[in-house]
Amino acid sequence: MQNMKHPPAFWLFPIGLVFAVAVSLLPGQWPLYVVLGVATALLGLPHGSLDTAVAKRYLPLGNPLRLGGFFAAYLALSAAVIAVWWQVPDIALAVFLVYSAVHFGDDVAARIGRVGGTGYGLWIISLPVVFQADVVVPLFEMLGSTRPELIVRAAPWSLALGGALLLMGLLSHQSREVSDWRDPLLLVVAAWLLHPLAYFIAYWCFLHSPRHLMLAAQDLGLNSWGEKLRAVAPTTLATYALAIAAIPFLIGLPADAMLMRLIFVGLAALTVPHMVVEFIAEARR
Numbered sequence: 001m002q003n004m005k006h007p008p009a010f011w012l013f014p015i016g017l018v019f020a021v022a023v024s025l026l027p028g029q030w031p032l033y034v035v036l037g038v039a040t041a042l043l044g045l046p047h048g049s050l051d052t053a054v055a056k057r058y059l060p061l062g063n064p065l066r067l068g069g070f071f072a073a074y075l076a077l078s079a080a081v082i083a084v085w086w087q088v089p090d091i092a093l094a095v096f097l098v099y100s101a102v103h104f105g106d107d108v109a110a111r112i113g114r115v116g117g118t119g120y121g122l123w124i125i126s127l128p129v130v131f132q133a134d135v136v137v138p139l140f141e142m143l144g145s146t147r148p149e150l151i152v153r154a155a156p157w158s159l160a161l162g163g164a165l166l167l168m169g170l171l172s173h174q175s176r177e178v179s180d181w182r183d184p185l186l187l188v189v190a191a192w193l194l195h196p197l198a199y200f201i202a203y204w205c206f207l208h209s210p211r212h213l214m215l216a217a218q219d220l221g222l223n224s225w226g227e228k229l230r231a232v233a234p235t236t237l238a239t240y241a242l243a244i245a246a247i248p249f250l251i252g253l254p255a256d257a258m259l260m261r262l263i264f265v266g267l268a269a270l271t272v273p274h275m276v277v278e279f280i281a282e283a284r285r
């Protein structure tokens, strides 16, 4: 069965894929890293920045003290993730991949269920690891992993598990939408053809983030682009400032490893409190 209207980013995602193909065709690795940085900053990050507005709507943050407490708790959770990454990067990376899969499941869970959604997330994360293992291994190493081959060995199993759960979710929910099966199929082609970072840009910046942004903005009653921009701008700018403040701690690493850590360890750190906020909001919606 189809809904009357496609979920947000139905057309944006194929456009993102074409863009990712174009980026992968550029010579050398730098265009890819630059596009990853710019697309993350402009298209990916802002969806998490709505957390401030979401928290104000669903938590009793009426006075500045409580709002300050919220930010302190949010940042403390992020700092804890970074501390764990520092100590045990292999475990932190593996756990990050799993909770990212659960988080990506939110794209579809409203229609195909939480289990189907988690399958969808596992499918998305496992595809590039299975199809492009030799490109993914040095990327994981840049994130501090010393045993990336363990993740590569597990990936076909998590892909199969993800595929099975996704299929069950799709088959058992009449409320499934075209995009819920079209996108996982498009991602197979993308994982096969594209550099894993180009694949990630297409999915994260052109599907996951805009979809979340539009749905959360709808929920918050932010209708115009001006209202959306005003809601995300302060937190997005504060996140840029935090990322810049982290750079001195990464001096000494090669530039590509520095960018990889900034982006992915940063995402690992921000996604934990982001998921907590979403969990609380979901329960109260």
Ligand SMILES: CC1=C(/C=C/C(C)=C/C=C/C(C)=C/C=O)C(C)(C)CCC1
Binding pocket: 096, 097, 099, 100, 103, 125, 126, 128, 129, 136, 139, 140, 196, 197, 200, 204, 208, 264, 267, 271
């Ligand atoms: C590092 C890395 C990967 C994993 C990225 C992940 C897991 C990102 C999670 C982002 C989140 C949770 C964003 C929240 O909105 C890939 C694509 C498998 C392969 C390339 C290197």
Ligand SMILES: [Fe+2]
Binding pocket: 047, 048, 103, 208, 209, 212
């Ligand atoms: Fe997200």
